[in-house]
Amino acid sequence: MLQVRSVNLARLAPVFSNRAKTNSNYIRLQHFMRAFTIDxxxxxxxxxxxxxxxxxxxxxxxxxxxxxxxxxxxxxxxxxxxxxxxxxxxxxxxxxxxxxxxxxxxxxxxxxxxxxxxxxxxxxxxxxxxxxxxx
Incomplete structure (x- = not known):
């Protein structure tokens, strides 16, 4: 988030430092956000x-x-x-x-x-x- 200065998942997915495709990273981010709760x-x-x-x-x-x-x-x-x-x-x-x-x-x-x-x-x-x- 700090690197891309955005919370937009489509902008975050490409900057993951792994071998997965951008679309896979995007889906992982979606799954994480669905399960994430804020206290x-x-x-x-x-x-x-x-x-x-x-x-x-x-x-x-x-x-x-x-x-x-x-x-x-x-x-x-x-x-x-x-x-x-x-x-x-x-x-x-x-x-x-x-x-x-x-x-x-x-x-x-x-x-x-x-x-x-x-x-x-x-x-x-x-x-x-x-x-x-x-x-």
Whole structure:
């Protein structure tokens, strides 16, 4: 990924240093990705370890919606903004169009609280949100 600067499997397959054909590498990558799962809490802890313990970072709560072919993709994302870069910590695919509700936002924040002990919470809570004001 670093070499080709892409996560596109078609771009990754040709750079494998083995004797297999590019198409075989592509199929291997597809099989790997099907079985691969991401533990969001592990990602969040890793990001948390890399950030300073106190702000200038800001927690963000955002919702994004787009179409991928005919599929509607609607995500609620709790992240951290640091030095102009937003990094997702936790996310939830919403099974509906439109804004998230209060219960969905609280559930995402609860995952943050479950992952980080209270002694790791910032002394102040800078939070930016664009996920809507609907309850």
């Amino acid at each position: 969001q809490a592990d990602i969040a802890r890793t990001v948390g370890d890399l950030l300073p313990k106190e702000p200038p970072w800001v927690l963000t709560l955002n919702h994004t919606n787009w179409k991928l072919g005919r599929a509607e993709i609607n995500l609620l994302v709790l992240g951290v903004a640091y030095r102009g870069l937003a990094i997702p910590l936790f996310w939830k695919a919403l099974p509906k169009a439109g804004n998230s509700n209060m219960h969905e936002r609280i559930a995402l924040m609860d995952r943050y609280f479950d992952t980080f002990p209270s002694n790791q919470w910032p002394s102040s809570w800078p939070i930016a949100s664009s996920s809507g004001a609907n309850g």
